[in-house]
Amino acid sequence: MPKLSQWKFGIDFERIGWLTIDTPSAPVNVLSTTAILELEKLVARFEDLAASDELVGVVLLSSKGSGFIAGADITEFDDLSDPVEMTKALRRAHALFDRIERLPIPFVSGIHGFCLGGGLELALATHYRIAVNNDKTRIGFPEVKLGIFPGFGGTGRSMNVMGPVPAMQIMLTGKYLRAGAARGMGLVDKLVRHRDQLRWEARKAILQKRKSKPAGFTKRVMAMGPLRKFIADKMRATVKKKVRPEHYPAPFSLIELFEDKGNDPVAMRAGEIERFPKLMDSGTAANLRRLFFLSEGLKKQGVRKPPKPKFARVHVIGAGVMGGDIAAWCAYRGLAVTLQDLDMERIQPALDRAKKLFKKRLKKPIAVNAAMARLEADVAGKGAARADVIIEAVVENLEIKQKIFAQVESVAKPGAVLATNTSSIELERIAEDLKDPSRLVGLHFFNPVAQLPLVEVVRSKVNSDLAIRTGCSFASFIGKSPVVVKSAPGFLVNRVLMPYLLKSIERVEAGEAQELLDAAAVAFGMPMGPIELMDVVGLDVGHSVANELGQPVAEDSKFARLLAQGNLGRKTGRGFYRWTKGRAEKGSVPEHSNLAELGRELVQPLVDECEVCVKEGIVSSADMADIGVILGTGFAPFLGGPLKARQDGKA
């Protein structure tokens, strides 16, 4: 047997080969160059042993608790930017996976946890796939989130078993499937209830020589003849609603490949090798890769050394939009939540909103009811005494917040996190009368809580490292991305967003068409234009944030007039735009020679303010400013964030 560092292999008395992957000193398995080279040697041995009838089948498993394989090793991508080297590496992987597929003995994959990217492509090259049917199993192709698409043969093989349309959908969206959905769509052939059943089920599959079935004709027909062009055009139109080809070329390149070769899985796979290197070498791929690692880094800001904090119970004070949605999110993530306000009349709307979220996200009534059972109305505030985390999200009034924390501090468990969701009042002032002001941190969520991943963990001058780390641990624990910011007006996101929004509104006040400015910002790479965003945020919110930043809205302005008339934006049906069914009614966009350039001009105040924030230590680095602003505002991820874009001369 070859010398192995990434794999273990042994043959049992029934001549079944048991192959396990275990990437050394890594929390997840990845297909590194070394792993591929060692697998090549192993497959050569399998071919010999099969020929001499010493091997009747191979089972591939992972020995890591976290999951199967998380894909190719992204840390190697920067060294593979040379297209010639990349093409060689791809050819090698394709040849290897083809040999696995052609092995004359059954090769079965046993999947638990994550099975992603190149890991899924390897599983697709084997003959039969068994997965554990629990909540941890996630199967998919996240490549498009890295500015590329599957490059180890996954395009053709996934189309073969799923049919072209479902396969293209999961490759274009990067969506992870749960086990049941993967089984229903043909990516997986068999489900088991527990990980320890994988071996037994795989042994049966080997002995019965089970093979995966290709997708039926009714699915495959979608890739034939004129239908394929029709489908490709529909896919292009759908993707265009979300991203532009000049910003994110990968999905459009994949659709082109499908249009060109979608009726021939082998040609589809070969087409990957032609297209992949150019995508890998793009600025978009490099920037998205950097953002992946920055996001991973955010997970490490929590408490690293034992005793690690435990979060079972959360008490939220304030059942308004933010408080209610924070409480709902925590219950959705499995915590026991008590939601306090002055009376049930104030709490009930939050419970109703929570039920809508649970129905949308959890779907099954049993799961929805369980989540509702975790979210308890608590007018008396009894939950505060047993909570691990207490979050205040009441009106932006200093005296009320001080009163709440004085009361909370007297009942809270030692070590419980005391947090405020304030977006404007400095922590030092809220905490000034506490016995231990160092306990109070800011956990600034963004509206809508269920959609926006960022939580600004606000650090005051008196916070302890432990309090901040515990706040970050909690944010990560509920599936959010924590960015630590200094307690100063507007923290990071509102601080950089406001000058951009206000300057754009000034240009509208001076006579420029709001539709033009909004279209320009989107052409640059913003998810939404500044005027539309102000309507969505709400003119009342914008006005109060502008005041706290010392950039008050001019009295004799259209903004002030709209405010005075109660036209607050989307929530009242009228702001700078009229709104119908949640959509802005926009006029036509006036002609402009270079919309993207105008958009770049519009975001200058935002980028300038990011530079000031780094200088003032609002965030610890330009990287944190980039990831924070992207997660908080959706700023052009393909440009790597405001400061990376400026460094590259793009903003």
Ligand code: T1G
């Ligand atoms: N390569 C290298 N490192 C990886 C990795 C990968 N694919 N996936 C995860 N890691 C590291 C990560 O940086 C972190 O490291 C640790 O593992 C995970 O800890 C040819 C070309 C799998 C859902 O895009 O989405 O295959 O910081 O706390 O929260 O077509 O990591 O601890 O040192 O994040 O449970 C496609 C990316 C690659 C998957 C686990 N695959 N990974 O999240 O754990 S491209 C991906 C994730 C590809 C082929 C193409 C997540 C996770 P460290 P963690 P987690």
